[in-house]
Amino acid sequence: MKKIGVFPLFEKPEAARVARKLIHLLAQAGFQVVMEEESAARLDAAELGCRKEDLPAQLDYGVVLGGDGALLSLARRLYPWEIPIFGINLGHLGFLTEVEDKELESAVEKLRRGEFVVENRIMxxxxxxxxxxxxxxxxxxxxxxxxxxxxxxxxxxxxxxxxxxxxxxxxxxxxxxxxxxxxxxxxxxxxxxxxxxxxxxxxxxxxxxxxxxxxxxxxxxxxxxxxxxxxxxxxxxxxxxxxxxxxxxxxxxxxxxAPHRTKFIRFKEKSFYHILREKVKEGKL
Structure with a gap:
């Protein structure tokens, strides 16, 4: 059973709601969900809690709920384990985050099937x-x-x-x-x-x-x-x-x-240049 760490950014008003939905979908798909103890307690899911210092070594994947800043924070937090990660965008820019709230079911199913690529990014x-x-x-x-x-x-x-x-x-x-x-x-x-x-x-x-x-x-x-x-x-x-x-x-x-890299999980067949064009068109760059 693959173990996935869920890292909500609770400063976002919708983070708790989306986290509960994501945890349910992951459990249905056969993943074991783990979280930092403090986050698990905030979601009334103490059984999912794990000590912060023990968590990275256990994970197969990591997912963060927030914006690009939250994904940057997770990349440093999980360094140097090189755990494949992706972000669920609850922010505005979403240049690095991969999945929108409405795409949760599809993303979890693709993760279960292994229908994704892993992209290496230097640090x-x-x-x-x-x-x-x-x-x-x-x-x-x-x-x-x-x-x-x-x-x-x-x-x-x-x-x-x-x-x-x-x-x-x-x-x-x-x-x-x-x-x-x-x-x-x-x-x-x-x-x-x-x-x-x-x-x-x-x-x-x-x-x-x-x-x-x-x-x-x-x-x-x-x-x-x-x-x-x-x-x-x-x-x-x-x-x-x-x-x-x-x-x-x-x-x-x-x-x-840095000697270790960040690994991004990519579900979509969108090139960097497509994303760049979209963000420029939206006036976000």
């Missing part, structure tokens, strides 16, 4: 070191961002790729995005749209005040090193805009493709 990793010791590590499906605080001056950074000096950057920050994240923050900062099938990282400066103000696409095997050339007042390192770490002047940052 990006950031290591922060101080005095030669690693003090933090963040992973993102969309991007890793270095940005100045609200009242800080521009950042002055030295950029090295694969150990080679690439340039100096004076800007409000720097986005290192995966192809998945190329349609998110990086795009709004002037970066290119990159097919998710490519293995590459996109470096996009934020409000650059220097000649190095163009996006740069590098191979996914590249190692990007960033150092501060002037003491920053307030600097943040964020993963997918959801996890945040304050940086210090002496910190060194190393960014590279």
């Amino acid at each position: 990006v990793n950031a290591e922060v070191t101080s005095a030669g010791k690693q003090r933090a590590c963040l992973v993102g499906l969309n991007d890793i961002v270095i940005s100045k605080g609200l009242f800080s001056r521009m950042l002055r950074l030295e950029l090295l790729i694969d150990g080679f000096f690439t340039g100096m950057l004076a800007a409000d920050g720097l986005i290192v995005a995966t192809p998945t994240g190329s349609t998110a923050y990086s795009l709004s900062a002037g970066g290119p749209i990159v097919s998710p099938q490519l293995s590459a990282l996109v470096l996009t400066p934020i409000c650059a005040h220097s000649l190095f103000n163009r996006p740069l696409v590098v191979d996914s095997n590249a190692v990007i090193e960033i150092k501060f050339t002037a003491p920053p007042h307030e600097v943040l390192l964020t993963a997918d805009g959801q996890e945040c770490l304050g940086l210090e002047a002496e910190d060194g940052i190393k960014i590279y493709t």
Whole structure:
């Protein structure tokens, strides 16, 4: 019996209703449903509860109820187990989420029959070191961002790729995005749209005040090193805009493709370019 984890985003008003419907459909289809204990309690289904730290190692699949942000969060939560996941869209954009509420029955039946494909998406990793010791590590499906605080001056950074000096950057920050994240923050900062099938990282400066103000696409095997050339007042390192770490002047940052990937379950025969065209037509990009 396949075991599937259900992860509702309860901030969405309809999440509880859709979660109960989904749990019923999955049980009818022969899946064993498990949830984090807190979520199970909120649905009066304590028998489905499992300790958060024990849950990922048990799962065959994962499904999140929410929007793209919820799917990003689940991808990081299940890292590095590489569990195939999909999202039920309860949000607005739905660029990453696969299924709408009205498509639940069809999606569960396709999952039962194995009528889906699994799409691999690279993730990006950031290591922060101080005095030669690693003090933090963040992973993102969309991007890793270095940005100045609200009242800080521009950042002055030295950029090295694969150990080679690439340039100096004076800007409000720097986005290192995966192809998945190329349609998110990086795009709004002037970066290119990159097919998710490519293995590459996109470096996009934020409000650059220097000649190095163009996006740069590098191979996914590249190692990007960033150092501060002037003491920053307030600097943040964020993963997918959801996890945040304050940086210090002496910190060194190393960014590279994460060793494990996110696996998306795809039920529909829609290409990335079809989805892109639809979202642009709807004015959502």
